[in-house]
Each structure stands twice: as C-alpha cells, then as structure tokens.
Amino acid sequence: MCIDIIKGCEKREIMSFLSLVVKNPFRNKTRSALAIVGIAIGIMVIVALGMVTGGLKNSTQSTLKAGAAEITVVQAGSNSFESGGTINESTAADILNLSGVKDTTGILRASNTSTSIATTSSNSSQGGFAGPGGGLSITGIDSSKLSLLGIDSLNGTVFTNSSTNQVIMGKTVAQDLNKTVGDTIDLYGQNFTIVGTFETGSFLTDAGIMMPLANLQNLTSNQNKVSDVLVKVTDNANVTTVSNEIDNAYPNQLTTTTAADQANRINQGLSFIDTASWAISLLAIFIGAVGVINTMIMSVYERTREIGVLKAVGWTDRRILGMILGESIVLTLIAFVVGTIIAVVGVELILTLSPSVGGIITPSFSYDIFLRAFLVAFLVGVFGGLYPAYRASRLSPTEALRYE
C-alpha cells in the first residue's frame, strides 16, 4: 500500500523551495495580476521604445556605410536637405582637384508636389512620402555615381543617363506607393518607368526616387545647377581635413557637412528620444514598483501567522526573506514576459498596419533591449520585495503566532 502511494507520488510534482516561491504569489490572483500589469506596462514601454529608437539608430549607422560619400557640400546658408540647384555643376569637377578627394558628383534634390501616381494625384497629403519640400523626394544623379549615395545594389537595372522616362525607387517609397520594378509613376506630369528599386538601410535615402541628373535639371529648370556636391575622400585622407580644405577653398560660398556630423545630429535627436523614453519608463516602473511593494506588504500582513508557523518549524530568517523576495521577483519576471510580448506584438502590429511608418522604421531586436528590460524587472522585484521580506524575516515567532 505504502509502496503504491510512493510510486504514485513520484509521478507528481516534486515539492521544492522554488516551487513554493513560484506558487505563493498566486494565492491572491487578482492582486498579483494587478501588480503584474503595473510592471508590465513599464517593461512594455522600455521594450517598445527601445525597439523603435534602436531601429532608427541602426538606420543612422547605415548612412556611414563604406563606399558612400563622406562629405556633402552645399551652398553657404542652405542645408543639405534643401531642394533646388544653387551650385554650378562644374564645382564638382573643381573640388575633385583638391588634395585628398577621390571622387565627387553633383546631385540635384527636388520634390514633387503637383504630380500624380498612375491615375491618382501624388502629393504628400495623399500617401506619398513627404520629401524635402513636401511630396516625393526626388534626386537627380549620374547613374555611375550612385555608390556615393550608398546605393550599391539594385533590384532591376539602373537608369541610363540619357533617358527621360526612367527612375529607380527606394524601398520605403516603393512599399508606401505599392510600386515595383516595371510599374510606372507620374512625376512632373510625365510617366516614368521604375527600372529598379534599392535599399541602403538609411531611412532618408530609401524614402527617395533617383533619376538622371540632366533630366531632373530640365524638369525643374535648373540647367547646369546642382543642390549638393557629394565628396568621397581618398583612403588615407582625413575627412575633417578635406572638409576644412573645401570650406577654405570656397569661403562664404560653400559649406560642408560630413556624414559623421549628420549621423551625430540624428543621434543627438535619438538621444533626446532615448532620454524621454527612459523618463517615461522610469515613471511607469516607479508606479509599478509601488504596486509590487503594496502587494508584497499585503501578502506578508495576511500571512503573519503562517510566517510564525514557518519560524516555529525551524525556518531561518534568511529562508523567509528569500521566500518573500523570490515571490516579488516571480511577479516582476512574469511582468517582464508579459510586457515584452505585448511590446513586440504591438510594435510589429503598428508597423504592419501603418506602412508609411513601417517603411521608415525597422524595429531593432537587439538583445541588450531585452536584457535591459529583464534587469529592470529583476531589480524592481528585488527592491520592491526587500522591505516586505525584511519585515517578514524580523517577525517575532510568538507575536506572529498570536496574530489574528
């Protein structure tokens, strides 16, 4: 009989301290669920904002990719995102003669505000990606110089410089407009064939359309004018030195921006978002932590007599402290799992349902985002449970057993 019982029991769950710690938080399911929700919201904010800002950072890093131009030269007083030609096209050839310069090209940035996509008008208010001046961002460039914009590979072919009806399109704008190679697009009142699509990883470049420089100059009445000169330095040259050299060669006429400067500017913006997201996260975590402390204090308060019994049967103060602390950590780790799942599913859902946002942001699944959220959850569990656990461990057994 006894053997049968033992055999039967061996199939059952083994009683361990850990199983006790995992079971205990669910004695009051509603209260524990509320505490979990409180922390999960904080974790969700950390993970979701981390994925989004991480994705934007990765995109910024892509602007610094090998092969692309390190320096952008624009008319003094303007910026590299301004459209329209203000620099003579020949300036690109002049800059090429400066020491340390490996390659240059003039590009013309323009925006399409009054054209249509296929049969539909395509301006920024109707789903087209907002370019520098509103509407679609269009860049005129020599087809042999596309690498200076970081475009190394194409799906399809590149346009021919002499063509007047060919364009290539960035991945983001192609997705946004639901276009692919072979489709046509109406720009400046003319039909253009999309001969290729590209993806550089930079959300700015991937949101644009490229066409032959001469064609865009004609369409925008900017003959022999460019808006930017892209400069690639030689392998052994210092980018800052070359940049200063260009500034000195064209005082008050041209101004230079390095890709690193641009990336730093974007990163500064992202740092601000990062700080803001941390502030929001900390607030959410603080509120959640108060919830955990409240839950655990209530739990200890209700189980005072039980803690007295545990002490009476020989449990050490350390074991009781460990049990209550463990229960607190169990709550916050469940909140970590719940918050992370909601964040990942939520971000993916929003990006899928909103292609215009989804095209720009590729969420980052970097392990450090999840590690950070895990550590936050763990520490909230430790600090949230510390005081209730200490209180429980210091209870006098006789007083605890007398507790009604």
Place this chain on the structure above:
Amino acid sequence: MNNTENIIEIKGLKKSYDNGKIKALNGMDLEVKKGEFISIMGPSGSGKSSLLNMIGALDTANEGSIMVAGIDLMKTKKLNKFRSKEIGFVFQMHNLIPNLSVIENVQIPMFETNASSTEMRERALELLKAVDLEDKIDQKPTKLSGGERQRVAIARALVNHPSIILADEPTGSLDSKTGEVILNLLKDLHAKENVTLVMVTHEPYVGNMAERIVNVLDGKCQNIVSSLS
C-alpha cells in the same frame, strides 16, 4: 540520553513583558523525563503558553536556566536549528498553509534539513499513513475537516523526528469526539515514535490523559500530580 534522563530542565525561569509590568513566568521550575507525556494546566494568563514558548525556543527568558534536549537555550544562538531538529509544534488552530497540498504541508519543516525531495516525500507519506490520511495527500487543507487538519498538523510536527512534541490546546477547536480521536492519536504516536509530549490544556479530561499533570499559576509550578489515567 536514556529514558530516565531529563529532556527538559527548567530552574528559576523568569519572563516579563511590558517593561516588567507583566510577569508571565515568575521563577518556574520543571523537569520532564525523556519519552514522558505531561500536560500543563492552569487558568488563562497563568503562564502555560509562555512556558511552552520557552521550551520550544520561540521566546527567550529574562532569568533562570532552561536546558532542552541537552541544549542551553539561554546561551545558544541557533534557535531555529534547535526548533527544526528537536521540536514539533501542534497548535490549537492547525495553522496549515492553504495553497499547499496536505503532503506539501507535512514536508514544510524538512526544508531546513538535508533531506532529498524523495526522502521528504517518503517521510511525509509514512506519517500521513500513520494518521490515516494517505488517501488525501493531494487535497488542499480547506477541503478537510477540523479533525483531519489537526491530523495533518500532527504529521507535520513529527516529520523531522523531533525529541519533543509541544501541543498547545490541540483539541481546543474540535468537538469532543474528534478531540478524543486526536488525543488518542497523539498518545499513540508519542509511544510509537518515543517522543516526549508536552501538552497545554485547560480541560481536565484532556489533562488526565497525560502521565503527569503540571499545574501552573502566576508563572510558577504549583504542584505536579500523577494522572489518574
């Protein structure tokens, strides 16, 4: 230690609360032999429970000496280890953990021993069989009757092979019939496991089941009589 030796030796034990205003124990003297079954009787506030708390190392005295199972409780710092190894408590209100099954409740004191999970389970099953609850090992205490719960508490008290069982009004919350069953069970197990049984009660018929009755009044032992039974 053989059965003629004292397992409990208390001399001049004093304990006061509230800055000396309340004298719970006022020079208590008591000797209990190993394997003996004694009952401690007296009116409310006489010091019965305080005495039990001192023997069980749940509280410490202000003055006097108290040796239990060869350990000087006025000196030792490892009171939890002493309780785990030497003492089994049975409370008036069984005090079982409601979210744990019957068998898990019995295993609770074994966490402070070096027993493996299998050893813990086997010992708990052995005792649950002894208290006739082997068919209810997976039930939660809330599904059990008062008598069954107290039987689980008795199994829990015995699980670490203690030298002494301290029972504080073990039948206080039970009807007389169930109370008698529990008392007989305690008496049987005391004999089978050769464990000293110290029971606090204020009911004469319960006290009379012991080998000796210790009457406590105003924190002192008034007289010790052999039970009629």
